[in-house]
Amino acid sequence: QGFVFWGGREGYQTLLNTDVKRELDHMGSFFKMAAEYKKKIGFTGQLLIEPKPKEPMKHQYDYDAQTVISFLKTYGLDKDYKLNIEPNHTTLAGHGYEHDVVLASKLGMLGSIDSNTGSPDLGWDTDQFPMDIKNTALVMKVVIEQGGLAPGGLNFDCKVRRESIDPKDMF
Numbered sequence: 001q002g003f004v005f006w007g008g009r010e011g012y013q014t015l016l017n018t019d020v021k022r023e024l025d026h027m028g029s030f031f032k033m034a035a036e037y038k039k040k041i042g043f044t045g046q047l048l049i050e051p052k053p054k055e056p057m058k059h060q061y062d063y064d065a066q067t068v069i070s071f072l073k074t075y076g077l078d079k080d081y082k083l084n085i086e087p088n089h090t091t092l093a094g095h096g097y098e099h100d101v102v103l104a105s106k107l108g109m110l111g112s113i114d115s116n117t118g119s120p121d122l123g124w125d126t127d128q129f130p131m132d133i134k135n136t137a138l139v140m141k142v143v144i145e146q147g148g149l150a151p152g153g154l155n156f157d158c159k160v161r162r163e164s165i166d167p168k169d170m171f
Contacts, residue, residue: 001045002112002152004084005034011057027061028075035080046151048084048111051100053093055125064093065100069109082111082152087139088118088125098138105146112152113139127157 010027012018031049038047049072053063062068065083072078083104090100097117104110117135118126130136143149 002048004048006050007062011060013058046111047081050084052089065104083109084112086114088116097135101139101142105142113154115154116157
């Protein structure tokens with residue numbers, strides 16, 4: 001059982017309209033409040049943050065695993081949160097498919113994996129099922145070496161493709 005924070009909006013388009021330190025401080029305060037609330041209500045699941053580059057902001061504060069781990073350590077949140085890695089996002093950040101899974105695991109921060117892939121020629125998130133045997137084997141090797149993903153796990157972003165006009169897919 002876990003709760004994934006998917007930012008997707010934390011970042012900026014230009015430095016002309018932002019104060020990076022202030023925004024990071026606010027984000028740190030938000031995550032501290034969420035961790036305190038978890039304790040207050042007795043939630044025993046793992047809190048997770050899913051790194052995601054570029055979409056929709058040009059410069060994301062949760063760009064990749066290393067960026068998120070650094071943020072968590074800077075704000076004293078690394079005991080309360082782990083990472084939910086989507087390898088498709090890792091490739092959007094310009095890394096190899098397994099990169100963020102390996103990095104998060106080796107630093108003790110891998111909590112779960114959102115097992116999606118995408119089309120490398122597009123440059124945005126398409127949430128497709130992974131079909132590359134080499135990539136999936138490298139990810140599963142990390143999971144086995146880590147001793148599993150408890151209390152997290154493997155999950156998929158399952159949704160209707162946008163191009164579907166079948167009524168059963170719309171509701």
